[in-house]
Amino acid sequence: MKSLIKTDRKVAEIIKKEIARQKNGLVLIASENFASEAVLEALGSPLTNKYSEGYPGRRYYGGNQFIDQIENLAIERAKKLFLPKSQWKNWQVNVQPYSGSPANFAIYTALLQPGDKLMGMMLSHGGHLTHGHKVSFSGKFFKTVQYGVDPKTYLLNYKEILKLAKKERPKIIVCGYTAYPRKIDFKKFGQIAKEVGAILLADISHLSGLIAAKVYPSPFPYADVVMTTTHKTLRGPRGAVIFAKNKYAEAVNQAVFPGLQGGPHDNVTAAMAVAFGEALKPGFRKYAIQIIKNAKVLAQTLKENGLEIVTGGTDSHLLLIDLTGTGLSGKEAEKLLEEVNIYVNRNTIPFDPKPPFDPSGLRLGTPALTTRGMKEREMRIIGEMIAEIIFNPKSEKIKKEIKKRVWDLTRKFPLYKNF
Numbered sequence: 001m002k003s004l005i006k007t008d009r010k011v012a013e014i015i016k017k018e019i020a021r022q023k024n025g026l027v028l029i030a031s032e033n034f035a036s037e038a039v040l041e042a043l044g045s046p047l048t049n050k051y052s053e054g055y056p057g058r059r060y061y062g063g064n065q066f067i068d069q070i071e072n073l074a075i076e077r078a079k080k081l082f083l084p085k086s087q088w089k090n091w092q093v094n095v096q097p098y099s100g101s102p103a104n105f106a107i108y109t110a111l112l113q114p115g116d117k118l119m120g121m122m123l124s125h126g127g128h129l130t131h132g133h134k135v136s137f138s139g140k141f142f143k144t145v146q147y148g149v150d151p152k153t154y155l156l157n158y159k160e161i162l163k164l165a166k167k168e169r170p171k172i173i174v175c176g177y178t179a180y181p182r183k184i185d186f187k188k189f190g191q192i193a194k195e196v197g198a199i200l201l202a203d204i205s206h207l208s209g210l211i212a213a214k215v216y217p218s219p220f221p222y223a224d225v226v227m228t229t230t231h232k233t234l235r236g237p238r239g240a241v242i243f244a245k246n247k248y249a250e251a252v253n254q255a256v257f258p259g260l261q262g263g264p265h266d267n268v269t270a271a272m273a274v275a276f277g278e279a280l281k282p283g284f285r286k287y288a289i290q291i292i293k294n295a296k297v298l299a300q301t302l303k304e305n306g307l308e309i310v311t312g313g314t315d316s317h318l319l320l321i322d323l324t325g326t327g328l329s330g331k332e333a334e335k336l337l338e339e340v341n342i343y344v345n346r347n348t349i350p351f352d353p354k355p356p357f358d359p360s361g362l363r364l365g366t367p368a369l370t371t372r373g374m375k376e377r378e379m380r381i382i383g384e385m386i387a388e389i390i391f392n393p394k395s396e397k398i399k400k401e402i403k404k405r406v407w408d409l410t411r412k413f414p415l416y417k418n419f
């Protein structure tokens with residue numbers, strides 16, 4: 001940051017502090033990751049200067065020959081990551097959405113009329129705000145039906161979802177979540193959508209890295225539209241991609257631009273291309289396998305140390321701690337952990353009697369720490385530290401000790417050489 005320090009020391013100092021925070025703490029926020037320095041270089045490149053409204057080969061500005069190459073490369077790599085070659089002709093990819101919520105908005109406006117019905121998982125059971133919650137555009141502009149998990153198992157109950165879909169006849173069914181730790185049966189969702197004549201949208205924002213690495217089931221054989229953010233398990237820049245079957249692609253492209261957005265962020269597109277290139281390398285599969293191994297060991301350790309895990313464990317990168325019975329709320333536990341430089345986010349658990357601002361759960365994920373190279377051994381240590389903090393919220397001595405242990409652990413797994 002040589003130039004930045006010279007021109008704006010104030011901003012540079014704040015950025016330096018944030019980088020230090022990321023380096024010196026344990027990031028267990030399931031939706032966060034550490035993009036590579038190569039991705040960050042592309043993001044910070046002069047591609048940010050360009051306007052390129054339109055799509056490759058049909059732009060509204062001159063000088064887009066290299067931007068076209070970048071966008072086409074990102075599209076090509078996205079297809080390679082998620083689809084067998086035989087399927088490439090059946091799907092179109094849009095890499096321009098600014099992030100996940102605008103991507104979902106674009107999909108809905110492309111495929112629904114205001115007032116049409118949309119069915120998604122409720123927020124408190126693991127769905128996203130944009131899957132039909134009343135405070136989001138998805139719940140304001142469209143009629144929404146919300147499904148939840150089974151009250152006994154906290155798992156998806158496909159029979160109940162089918163029953164609801166048959167009764168409500170939604171035009172779009174959304175599957176793919178932000179806080180559901182187990183496998184999703186995308187095939188069953190495909191059957192449900194077919195049976196009621198709905199379009200199936202898979203929001204794989206949390207799962208896309210795992211799906212690209214083939215360590216988690218893929219929705220592509222069953223869905224009509226698949227979208228993902230690019231910065232979670234996929235480890236790219238902040239952004240999103242929409243894959244639409246040919247039948248829906250033109251409407252989706254029109255909805256992204258000119259319907260909703262202006263010029264795409266070409267530096268982000270370049271950074272996506274870099275991240276997709278990284279994910280196509282064999283090492284990425286090893287990384288994704290380790291993410292899940294780490295999450296399983298973390299869940300097990302937390303259980304062995306007295307904490308309740310929603311559904312008893314995980315099949316993915318994330319897990320939910322049910323704090324009911326610990327005497328702490330999600331907000332209190334999140335804050336206590338932050339005091340020792342462990343970063344998690346408070347989260348609702350299914351059937352949570354408390355509101356999302358101070359719910360009864362914590363969501364933990366392993367993508368970021370796995371990027372740092374941490375494995376099962378470290379997950380055991382971290383699980384024990386988290387339990388110790390939660391069960392001893394008033395002990396300053398324990399907090400001090402754990403803060404020191406967190407520091408020591410982060411020294412062993414350095415992050416970013418050039419920042």
Ligand code: DSN
Nearest residue numbers: 030031100128178206
């Ligand atoms: N905010 C993201 C998450 O944490 O899951 C989803 O948008």
